[in-house]
Amino acid sequence: MVDAKIPTGKLSEKWTDYKGHCKLVNPANKRKLEIIVVGTGLAGASAAASLGELGYQVKAFCFQDSPRRAHSIAAQGGINAAKNYQNDGDSIYRLFYDTIKGGDYRAREANVHRLAEVSANIIDQCVAQGVPFAREYGGLLSNRSFGGTQVQRTFYAAGQTGQQLLIGAYQALERQISLGNVKMFTRHEMHDLVIIDEKAKGIIARDLITGKLEKHSGHAVLLCTGGYGNVFYLSTNAMGSNVTAAWKAHKKGAYFGNPCFTQIHPTCIPVSGDHQSKLTLMSESLRNDGRIWVPKQKADERKSVDIPENERDYYLERRYPAFGNLVPRDVASRAAKERCDAGFGVGTSKQAVYLDFAAAIKRYGKIEAGKLALENSTDETIIKLGKEVVKEKYGNLFDMYEKITGENPYELPMRIYPAVHYTMGGLWVDYELMTNVKGLYCLGEANFSDHGANRLGASALMQGLADGYFVIPYTVGNYLADEIGTTNISVNHPAFEEAEKKVAERIQKLMEIKGTQSVESFHKRLGKIMWDKCGMARNATGLKEAIIEIQQLKKEFWQQVRILGSINEMNPELDKAGRVADFIELGELMCIDALNRAESCGGHFREESQTDDGEALRHDDKFMYVANWEYKGNHHWEMQKEDLNYEVVKPSQRSYK
Amino acid sequence: MEHKSINLKLKIWRQSNSQTSGSFKTYTVNDVSTEMSFLEMIDVLNEKLISEGSEPIAFDHDCREGICGACSMYINGRPHGPMNETTTCQLHMRAFNDGETIVIEPWRANAFTVLKDLVVDRSSFDRIIQAGGFISVNTGNAVDANSLPIEKSKADASFAAAACIGCGACVAACKNSSAMLFVSAKVTHLALLPQGSPERKIRALNMVAQMDKEGFGSCTNTGACEAICPKGISIENIARLNKEYLMAGLTSEK
Numbered sequence: 044m045v046d047a048k049i050p051t052g053k054l055s056e057k058w059t060d061y062k063g064h065c066k067l068v069n070p071a072n073k074r075k076l077e078i079i080v081v082g083t084g085l086a087g088a089s090a091a092a093s094l095g096e097l098g099y100q101v102k103a104f105c106f107q108d109s110p111r112r113a114h115s116i117a118a119q120g121g122i123n124a125a126k127n128y129q130n131d132g133d134s135i136y137r138l139f140y141d142t143i144k145g146g147d148y149r150a151r152e153a154n155v156h157r158l159a160e161v162s163a164n165i166i167d168q169c170v171a172q173g174v175p176f177a178r179e180y181g182g183l184l185s186n187r188s189f190g191g192t193q194v195q196r197t198f199y200a201a202g203q204t205g206q207q208l209l210i211g212a213y214q215a216l217e218r219q220i221s222l223g224n225v226k227m228f229t230r231h232e233m234h235d236l237v238i239i240d241e242k243a244k245g246i247i248a249r250d251l252i253t254g255k256l257e258k259h260s261g262h263a264v265l266l267c268t269g270g271y272g273n274v275f276y277l278s279t280n281a282m283g284s285n286v287t288a289a290w291k292a293h294k295k296g297a298y299f300g301n302p303c304f305t306q307i308h309p310t311c312i313p314v315s316g317d318h319q320s321k322l323t324l325m326s327e328s329l330r331n332d333g334r335i336w337v338p339k340q341k342a343d344e345r346k347s348v349d350i351p352e353n354e355r356d357y358y359l360e361r362r363y364p365a366f367g368n369l370v371p372r373d374v375a376s377r378a379a380k381e382r383c384d385a386g387f388g389v390g391t392s393k394q395a396v397y398l399d400f401a402a403a404i405k406r407y408g409k410i411e412a413g414k415l416a417l418e419n420s421t422d423e424t425i426i427k428l429g430k431e432v433v434k435e436k437y438g439n440l441f442d443m444y445e446k447i448t449g450e451n452p453y454e455l456p457m458r459i460y461p462a463v464h465y466t467m468g469g470l471w472v473d474y475e476l477m478t479n480v481k482g483l484y485c486l487g488e489a490n491f492s493d494h495g496a497n498r499l500g501a502s503a504l505m506q507g508l509a510d511g512y513f514v515i516p517y518t519v520g521n522y523l524a525d526e527i528g529t530t531n532i533s534v535n536h537p538a539f540e541e542a543e544k545k546v547a548e549r550i551q552k553l554m555e556i557k558g559t560q561s562v563e564s565f566h567k568r569l570g571k572i573m574w575d576k577c578g579m580a581r582n583a584t585g586l587k588e589a590i591i592e593i594q595q596l597k598k599e600f601w602q603q604v605r606i607l608g609s610i611n612e613m614n615p616e617l618d619k620a621g622r623v624a625d626f627i628e629l630g631e632l633m634c635i636d637a638l639n640r641a642e643s644c645g646g647h648f649r650e651e652s653q654t655d656d657g658e659a660l661r662h663d664d665k666f667m668y669v670a671n672w673e674y675k676g677n678h679h680w681e682m683q684k685e686d687l688n689y690e691v692v693k694p695s696q697r698s699y700k
Numbered sequence: 701m702e703h704k705s706i707n708l709k710l711k712i713w714r715q716s717n718s719q720t721s722g723s724f725k726t727y728t729v730n731d732v733s734t735e736m737s738f739l740e741m742i743d744v745l746n747e748k749l750i751s752e753g754s755e756p757i758a759f760d761h762d763c764r765e766g767i768c769g770a771c772s773m774y775i776n777g778r779p780h781g782p783m784n785e786t787t788t789c790q791l792h793m794r795a796f797n798d799g800e801t802i803v804i805e806p807w808r809a810n811a812f813t814v815l816k817d818l819v820v821d822r823s824s825f826d827r828i829i830q831a832g833g834f835i836s837v838n839t840g841n842a843v844d845a846n847s848l849p850i851e852k853s854k855a856d857a858s859f860a861a862a863a864c865i866g867c868g869a870c871v872a873a874c875k876n877s878s879a880m881l882f883v884s885a886k887v888t889h890l891a892l893l894p895q896g897s898p899e900r901k902i903r904a905l906n907m908v909a910q911m912d913k914e915g916f917g918s919c920t921n922t923g924a925c926e927a928i929c930p931k932g933i934s935i936e937n938i939a940r941l942n943k944e945y946l947m948a949g950l951t952s953e954k
Contacts, residue, residue, distance in 0.1 A: 093839040108760060109826050111866055112768040128846060164842070171842035173835045173893050175859035182849025200859055206767055207862060214834035221830035229823065252815055281762040315703075315735040320743055321764045443766065446783075446790045447737075512839045561750045563743070607755045612717060613816040615758050616750070 045298070045671055045685040048473045049153045054691050055135075058157040061474075062517055066524035073098035075530065076523050079246055079261035080104070081233045081288050084113035085205075085504060086487025087267030088212035089511025095219030097516055099523075102259055103216070104228045104248055106283055106618075111213045114269060114281040115507060118205025119326035119440065120189065121197035122169075122504040124162040129186050133194040135159045140692060142502060145191040145371050146467070146495020147645035147661065148694035149301070149669075151687060153474055154492045161513040162505055166198055168512055172211040176200050188331050189500035191371035191699075197501045202326050202440045208504055212511070231257070232618065233288040234546040236264065236295045236483065239538045243483035247539070247546050251618060254611040256543050258534035262526045263482045263519055266292060267511070270466035270488040272305065274626045274633065275578070276570020278463035279311060279324040285622040286629050289470050289489050297478040298671035298683055300471035300491030302629065303637035306498055306646045307579050308464030309375035312447050312457075313395040322462040323447055325398070326440055327500040330368045332403035332433065333457070335359050335375075337387040337396050347389070347397055347456050358382055366699040373497040373646045373659070374699060376461035380579050381657065383460070390458045399456035404429035461579060465503060467494045467646065468636075471671045471685070475518035476510060479671075482522060486510035491669065496645025550610055553620050558603035562620045565600050569593065569623070569630055577634050582650040586638040593631045594678060600627060632672055632680060639682065642666045654696075663694055703735040706798040710745065712757055713805045718813050718821075724803075734794040738781065739764060739771065741793055759818040766790040766930065769865030772872070773818045774805040779869035779928045787867065787930040807868055809877035811915040822868050824914040825882060831910035832903035833886045835896050854892050861888035863931045870925035870933075876917030881925035883911050884941035885933045891944055901948035908945055 050057045068076065076099050080091040083105040091103040107113060125138040139159040143150055166184070170176065176198050177185040186195040200207040219225040230251040237245040237258075245260035271286035272278035293299045310325045336355045343350065358378055360367045370378075379396050382388065389395050408429025412420045415428075430453050434441065444452045470478050470485040472492055477484050487507040494502065533539075576589035600623070608614040643652040643659035644666070652660045669685040707730045715722025729745050736744070739761050746756035762770040771788040775781035781791045796802065804818065812820040862885070870881035887904050890896030896903075919938060926935040 089839075096838040107762060107768075107770065108822060109866065111826075112762055112770050114763060114768070117763045117765055117767050126845070164840075166845045167842035168837075168839060170845040170848075171835065171837045171895055173858075173862075173890050173895050175855055175862050175889065175893065176845075177859075178850060178852045178855045180852050182851055182855075183846045200862075203767065203863060206865075207859070210862060214829060215837075215839075217826060217829040218834040218836065220826075227826075229826075279765075281768065282764060283762050316733055318733055318736045318740045318744060320737070320740050323765045442785075443790070446766075446786060446792065449792070449794055516839065561747055563747060605750060607750060607753070613758060613819065616756060 045471065045479070045683050046473070047151060047685055048475060049151070050474065054152060054156050057153050058160055065517055065521040068520045068524050068527065070098050072527045074100065076100065076526065077102065077261040078519065079259060079264045080267060081246065081265065082113065082267035082269060082489070083110035083216065084115035084267060084269055084487065085209055085212055085507030086489070086511045087265070088113070088209065088216045089508050090265055090267060090486055090515045091225050092212060092215035092219050093512050093516050094519070095222070095224035098224070101219070101225040102228065102261065103225055104231045104233060106230065106232045106251060108229055110216055110227065110229065111210060113209060114284050115209045115504070116206045117281065118504055119202040119324065120328040121187065121199035121204045121501040122165065122208060122508070123189070123196050123499070123501040124166045124198060124505065125159055125196060126163050126166060128184060129195045131194045133196050137194065138162060138196065141192045142493065142499060143495070143692050144697060145499040146497055147659070147697055148495065148663070148667070148689065148692070149644055149687065150493055150495030152689060152691060157514065158493050158506060158509050161509045164513055165505060165508045169208060169211050172215060174200065174207045174211040176207070187328060188369060190327055190330060190369045190375065191499040197328070199328065202328070202437060205504060208508065212508070234291065234621070235542045236292045237538050237542045238295055238480065239532070239536055242481045244532050245534065245539060247542050249546070252613050254614060256546055258539045258543055260532035260534050260539070262523055262529060262532070263484065265484045265486060265515065266470065266489050267486045268489045270469070271626070271629060272463045272466050274569065274630050275463040275573045276566050277314065277319060277322050277574070279308060279322050282321060285625070287622050287625045289485070290625040290629055292470060292478065292480065292483060294674050295480065296674070297480050297483060298471035298673055299468070299632060300669050300671045301468040301636065302633045302672065303577065303640060303647055304467035304496050304645065305463060306372060306465040306467060307376040307461045309372055309379055309461050310398060310459045311462035311464070312444065313390060313392060313460040323443065324462070324464060325444060325457060325459060327372065329398060329437060329440060332436070333368065333398040333400050334402055335368055335396055335398055337382045337389060341386040356387070363699045370699045371497055371499060376579060377648060379461055395458040395460045397456035398459045400433055400452065401456070404433055407432035465498055467491065467496060467498055471669065475521060476514060477518070477522065484515065484519065486515060496647055550617070550621070553604070553617065553624070554606055554610055556601065556604050556606070558605045560603045560605060562604060562606065562616055562623050565596065565604060566623045566626070568596055569627055572596070573630050573633070577637050580648045580650050581637050583638060583641070586634045589634045590631055590638070593627060593634065597627045597631070600624060631678065635680060636670055636672065639670060640666055661696070667694070703733055705731045705733055706793065706796060708732055708796065709801040711801065711803045712817070714757070714817055715814050716816065718815055722814065732793050734792070736793045737764065737789060738775070738791040738793065739789050757818065758816045761789055764789040767865060769867035772807050772820060772867055772869070774803070774807070774872065776803050779807070779872040780930050785930055785932050787865070807872040809871045809916070811877065811879070812868060812871065822866070824916070825866050825868065827914065828879065828883060828907055828910045829886065832899065832906040833890070835890060836899060837895070848894055850893060858889050858892040861885045861892070861933065861937055864933050865931055867930065869928050869930060871916065873924040873928040874917065875922065875924070876920060878919045879911050879914070879916040880919040880938050880941065881929065881933055881935065883907050884937035887941045887944055888937045891940070900944060901952045904941065904944040904948045905952060
């Protein structure tokens with residue numbers, strides 16, 4: 044049984060108590076302690092900056108050419124916080140409760156409550172840094188709704204919230220770099236974790252410009268390396284997003300928690316052909332005003348605008364009257380798949396549904412006409428005014444849709460379909476965000492902790508920044524206070540030499556295969572297996588087949604992959620090969636985990652486990668635990684359970700009806 | 701949307717590393733779907749090159765949805781290609797015609813060294829931010845976010861400037877390789893907010909000094925930067941930077 048080291052006491056007081064009693068490191072000692080931060084998205088940049096401010100010596104690494112390009116930047120819709128600025132009944136408890144319920148009762152109560160507690164501080168911090176959130180005319184902050192909640196607690200900056208938050212954290216990080224507290228290594232990739240005396244003491248990194256390996260030591264290592272959705276090949280992740288750092292740590296002993304928990308986001312632009320390299324999200328915020336529908340008639344070939352109102356099936360509003368178009372992501376995605384599988388899909392591929400703004404445009408237009416006291420205004424005027432409001436709210440998203448599809452969403456409904464977006468699983472961490480490897484921490488999307496089996500919209504940004512700004516500065520001190528006696532860690536220690544040698548050998552081996560198939564072709568094949576058999580719906584037969592197919596794919600990869608160029612130069616194909624090799628191994632583990640969890644919960648839908656009306660059916664008696672997988676050598680894993688105890692919330696069948 | 705297949709000739713800059721000189725190489729790609737993005741078209745070419753045993757083309761790219769700012773190439777002499785307010789990754793092949801020749805080059809500027817093929821070093825932008833592109837506030841010091849109302853028009857203008865993605869197209873478009881649009885966008889973003897006000901003088905002075913040190917050229921107000929900026933950052937920001945810089949120079953106590 045795994046111990047999450049959750050503090051005792053009342054749920055609402057745990058974090059305050061922890062902060063009051065954790066060990067501290069005095070300023071003189073902080074200067075002697077080095078912390079390695081891998082990844083500089085919201086979690087990594089906020090952690091590196093905050094730890095630098097505290098006086099630690101920080102070394103930060105990212106594979107991009109600048110920390111400002113981490114994929115947090117692409118988050119569109121917003122960030123949740125229990126501020127209750129709208130006076131609509133929000134509170135820390137409600138944010139906590141919504142997150143636990145949204146996660147289908149597979150997250151740890153204590154972590155989620157802490158997340159809700161610090162959420163308000165995040166907004167304060169970001170505003171102080173100059174993050175230009177949307178404001179009302181009175182000068183105060185504006186909020187909007189997101190799926191799975193009935194209050195307006197989402198703060199946003201048009202459709203570029205992630206960009207603005209990341210730039211805030213990036214600027215704080217660059218400030219610490221200029222002050223000499225953080226040393227930044229861009230275009231560097233972590234290739235292994237170094238463990239000495241059972242504690243994480245450093246990493247092996249590769250300079251992606253020269254191809255040279257480097258040894259870096261530290262008193263603690265923080266992995267803030269994001270999610271692994273690219274295991275599906277097509278996802279909304281950036282092309283470079285990868286699992287490599289987390290996977291190397293996993294192979295060195297860190298448990299991987301709930302790897303099968305994947306979020307399939309309901310509103311993405313559909314696949315247009317075999318050339319597709321990635322999928323683009325259309326923010327969930329669009330579901331505030333957009334109505335989702337398909338024709339009532341199967342295989343209806345009419346144009347969307349020619350289908351009259353009474354022949355449209357607004358299936359979310361029909362099935363879930365209480366939440367309507369704002370049901371959580373997992374529910375919305377499955378409902379779209381259900382309609383398309385049943386033959387009601389639209390567009391050339393028939394793998395799409397409509398997201399329609401015509402009603403919102405009219406509604407806003409009427410309000411504007413009222414404001415301007417335009418009595419008896421024509422439909423044309425109302426629509427014109429309404430379009431302006433919609434443009435103000437979602438303009439950049441509409442532009443993006445038009446650029447990609449060549450269609451004007453102000454005139455025609457958008458076509459959308461679910462796509463892989465976020466991974467709730469990740470390295471297992473305890474209450475202090477430490478993995479089971481001492482001194483190795485994992486923050487943000489890379490860890491498994493706060494979202495259970497399904498993440499609510501606008502909660503990823505919240506978690507990344509909570510971990511980096513407000514949690515790790517306390518918890519890492521609690522560990523480092525006992526490490527002040529460890530002075531300089533030599534990178535000539537045999538553990539460093541050994542790890543570096545192994546990394547070099549693996550790279551050499553990849554280059555020597557000289558096969559016939561490109562890295563990309565293997566990645567596509569892996570993605571297809573994962574999407575078909577470990578995607579939106581899973582069953583035991585498919586998962587068993589997938590495991591065998593992935594094992595076969597791995598064998599073929601190591602015999603057939605072709606990587607051109609050489610090692611000691613910039614070689615993006617070689618970088619990608621290392622990442623795809625890790626994705627293949629992860630894919631196998633995801634299928635093993637999905638097979639083990641013979642229940643449906645959140646984003647994990649096992650066809651064998653559903654209610655009569657097709658909703659996910661949990662089995663709390665058997666599966667109310669975190670499935671942590673310990674690596675035991677090629678194709679072998681052992682499960683270490685962490686039981687989830689609900690002290691405050693009473694798990695029930697989730698209902699949004 | 702109707703899609704068709706087109707055939708293209710590509711002239712692409714190839715360069716092994718920053719120490720060697722490069723040259724254009726010509727390639728053909730056939731059966732390009734007009735639904736493809738520009739980078740997906742290069743993916744197709746790269747797969748073809750790999751199958752033929754020649755090294756694929758290196759280029760910076762990551763999010764492929766127009767926000768990370770990684771992609772950076774001239775397409776027929778214009779940064780990010782023919783469409784206004786569109787990054788290379790969001791450019792789709794329906795913008796091109798069958799039989800067309802497309803010339804593809806990396807950013808050209810003294811401050812942006814070519815690292816390989818289409819990849820350049822833009823770390824100078826990070827160093828400019830290090831010189832002052834931030835508000836000096838440590839984590840934990842913040843007051844309640846609504847304690848300081850900000851006029852909506854100012855907040856909106858600040859946001860419009862903060863939308864810069866740091867891609868470097870403004871420098872690439874400028875005949876002087878000036879980074880004024882980039883620097884002015886950051887100075888404007890922070891100067892318009894009350895939180896950024898205490899440091900606005902020193903920020904303008906230090907960021908401009910670092911920009912000069914990195915080897916970017918001077919601004920002669922041609923407006924090329926604004927015309928090609930994929931995020932529509934306005935040249936008004938440059939006027940504001942000039943004002944901020946002048947005021948800081950006249951009134952700064954340092």
